[in-house]
Amino acid sequence: MSIELSATDRLREAGIRVTVPRLLIFQYLIDNRTHPTCDRIYNDLKDSNPSLSLATVYNVTEKLAEEKLVAVIVSPDGERHYDSITDFHGHFYCDQCSSIYDFKCRPDKMPECLKGAVVKSVSYIARGYCPECAGNHI
Amino acid sequence: MSIELSATDRLREAGIRVTVPRLLIFQYLIDNRTHPTCDRIYNDLKDSNPSLSLATVYNVTEKLAEEKLVAVIVSPDGERHYDSITDFHGHFYCDQCSSIYDFKCRPDKMPECLKGAVVKSVSYIARGYCPECAGNHI
């Protein structure tokens, strides 16, 4: 069985400073697998953390994503959502209620848990440096 | 061999009004497989079409996407790009030069044409109505 590292240890392991907002937001994302946006994270945390700033939520989530401690999901409406699970998986976005479902995937078929869903489109996007630009980055 | 319908006929077939801006923009997307944004489409067309408005480009692209005459690609930075090819295919976004490559796909491997690319992340997103909301829409 694998040892679960604490949020603090995972930040340390990544070699970045352990700060109050980073711990707070990272732990929030570990506890809330609801694909929140920065705005949502901020609104959920600001009451119990009055000194927290929205700009900090943007800074922290960006840093966590950079260190691959969280994954970024850009929904079809262009908003950024964050997820503490970084393993590859698909996302299903509901055009009506805007919720985001996780699923294990194959590009051609939807899984059991999405039985009954009306799939209007599927997109698969990879990201990184293209062959032309890769040379400048390795 | 299949008969290629004109842009006009494809709009008619979709049952929507054939207007000058719709023809102009749809034809532009058929001719330019460069995944342009609304802003890009507008800037490329406005000189030869001075009465064209940016708001119209937003309206028209949205309508074309609604009718599935074009596909929408939301890039990792949240911008909307349009593509006249609506068959399922993957997209590779370069974090450095921001260009978008098309590719035939499997979620687990990048194709030959992207040999040399540094893949930093892959996401696969489906869109439509979730099981809970689907009932209200069929």
Added chain:
DNA sequence: GATATAATTTATAGTAATTCTAAATTGTGG
């Protein structure tokens, strides 16, 4: 443990993509 210093946080202003609004124009069925 105190301290220096660079990283981070914070509030606020700024930016840019997109949406809204309402008046003017245009496409199409009768």
Added chain:
DNA sequence: CCACAATTTAGAATTACTATAAATTATATC
């Protein structure tokens, strides 16, 4: 060709996100 609804248009408004610069804080070193 007329009526009328759909569409276009310009410009204002919104909103997610980024930039800025001063205040604060984490950590390496003494």
